[in-house]
Amino acid sequence: MKKCLDSLRFCSEDFDEVVIADDGSSEVVVNGLRKLIANYDFSIIHAWHARQGARRAACRNNGIRNATGEYLIFIDGDFLVLPGSIRSHLEAAKPGIFLA
Structure with a gap:
């Protein structure tokens, strides 16, 4: 996650923002993520x-x-955002187009 956010x-x-969709991490992991x-x-x-x-879709x-x-x-979280990709x-x- 850190490398992804660093990228x-x-x-x-x-x-505008980054939304981290967490699929039920433990309290220890959540506290580390907050830091x-x-x-x-x-x-x-x-x-x-x-x-x-059905974690991925629900998450x-x-x-x-x-x-x-x-x-x-x-x-x-293991993806690096390359310059120019956004x-x-x-x-x-x-309108009406979805990119994958």
């Missing part, structure tokens, strides 16, 4: 969801409910 520091594009989040100068929302089966839906931005880009998504964004 967002080097994005030249502005973004990590405090090190960043952009908005990070931690959307925790209890493990109840992402919970993240969507907590998001406030107009565009959503889904990345996993811009590429925004340039390709058209």
Whole structure:
């Protein structure tokens, strides 16, 4: 997660927020995540969801409910955001089009 969040520091594009859709991490992990989040100068929302089966879909839906931005880009915690990748998504964004 740290490397993923660090990679967002080097994005030249502005973004409103990062929503971390957590699929039921333990209290120890959540406390560590809170300490990590405090090190960043952009908005990070931690959307925790209890493990109840169908985790990935339910977890992402919970993240969507907590998001406030107009565009959503889904990345996993082990993903590095390359410079220009957010811009590429925004340039390709058209009403009714979903990018994968």
